[in-house]
Amino acid sequence: MAQGSTQSASSGTTGQGATDISRGARFRMVLRRLSRNWFAVFGAVVAVTLVLTAIFAPVIAPYGPTEADYNSIREAPSLDHPFGTDNLGRDIFSRVVFGSRYTVFLGIVIVGIQMAIGVLLGLIAGYYGGWTESIIMRLVDISLSIPGIVLALAIAGILGGGIESLIIAVSLVGWRGFTRLVRGDVKSIMEEEYIDAAESAGVGDIRIMTRYILPNSMSSIIVYTSLTIPTVILWSAALSFLGMGVQPPRPEWGAIISIGRSQLAEQWWVSTFPGLAIMVTVIGFNALGDGLRDALDPKQE
Structure with missing residues (x-):
């Protein structure tokens, strides 16, 4: 008995070690593929720069985001104010830098909520099938019949605007893509032999979904998440631009563009620089x- 237990433990350790090695090798392979793709490297640099800017905004920005200098109202870009100032003398560069915090915050929170809702519904629909799948997917189809930005505008308008309304509105729209993606992956994974073996061994539904199905869907989820973030950034900026998202004087990029749109001919810098920040980030x-999609593609050599 002792010898058998020792052999079992040894086998388990060896299997776990092999799994760790396999995961480590795959991770290094993905990094190697990403490093060969200069466009993906550019994207990674932008993402890292955005996060670091958001973290160190108080150090980077020379002025406070709402600090008004009435001696420098509507000043063009200069050494003192690299991006110029607005109609209240606020430094646009500082407001753009602090605006990165809203971009990072909204991106993480909204995409996280979308993922939680969409992945859960996709797992349930794909695993159980039948009437459960029909109800969930009909709900997705009905939701997809309405353009996403229109639906988000309607929800934000009903809720009255503000950052909370923006988060709820965009989150309730974006989960649909995650649901369809995960449901398709689950259908494919369910045909694998190890799923049949787990079911035959009496493994519970929740454990099968979380231990066997979800990890094998993570590549698709990661890629879709990275492609969803720019959509969230654009929609958040659009809602704020229309007055249904982050409200002034908070330095959100869409809200800054909205403030400067009426003086675009005379003070072009007020809207141009936050617009460029959105463009580069997206x-x-x-x-x-x-790049992640190509790097995680098993067909790639």
């Missing part, structure tokens, strides 16, 4: 998402 995350 392009960067799209590049990173495309």
